[in-house]
Amino acid sequence: MSNSLASESWHCGGHDHGEVEEANKAFFDSPGIAERYTERPEAVECARRLAAAMLKAYPFDEEKTTVMDFACGAGLISRELAPHCKSVVGVDISQSMVDLYNRSVHNQGIPPDEMRAVCVSGIKENEEQLQGMSFDVIVCAIAYHHFASIDDVTKVLATYLKPGGALLVTDLIRDASSQDVFPPSVHHIVPHRGGFTEDEIRGAFVGAGLREISFTEVEKAKARHAPQPVTFFLARGDK
Secondary structure (H helix, E strand, O other): OOOEEOHHHOOOOOOOHHHHHHHHHHHHOOOOHHHHHHHOHHHHHHHHHHHHHHHHHOOOOOOOOEEEEEOOOOOHHHHHHHHHOOEEEEEEOOHHHHHHHHHHHHHOOOOOOOEEEEEOOOOOOOOOOOOOOOEEEEEEEOOHHHOOOHHHHHHHHHOOEEEEEEEEEEEEEOOOHHHHOOOHHHHHHOOOOOOEOHHHHHHHHHHOOOEEEEEEEEEEEEEOOOOOOEEEEEEEEEO
């Protein structure tokens, strides 16, 4: 099973932390990027499939489960998870993405206490940025390759998990095809252009104090600049 996914649809993030984050912010705040990301049928379908894998990996409860969608973009993953949880808070560095996310939520008549996004740059360990909120589940879909240090990001995200909560991450598995996914025009916003090995992800999760770590191949997709389909993983770690 595979689908087509244009490389410039893959989003968000922060090897110099500040420089990479600012470059990503500028790129995803550019006119038309947010709308283009949301309107591509192949991106919507990929989000649907990855969210389905997340729903199998964790027992979401529509009455209880609170979710952070980190590097949420325009909310494609949030939209798929929302019917299965109590609330979703999207977090992104792009104000354009956050605005589009919240417009979509408003247009659907969904109350902000059930689903909303906030713009946060340079997220830090759980303190004032999200008013002390913590979550049962944090998801991050196809965004880790944008982060200068996945070790640092994973450690920070773990501080927002409730005891027993789970971090769910999807991104590219590093292989021969993944090396060609991103064209030179976006290399400045993608520090990890070939994706990740299982050892790299497990190392970041262990370093963040997560346990019961799993790493599973969940989806294949055609990418515009890669000659062969690329493969996505889903990793889970519990606090």
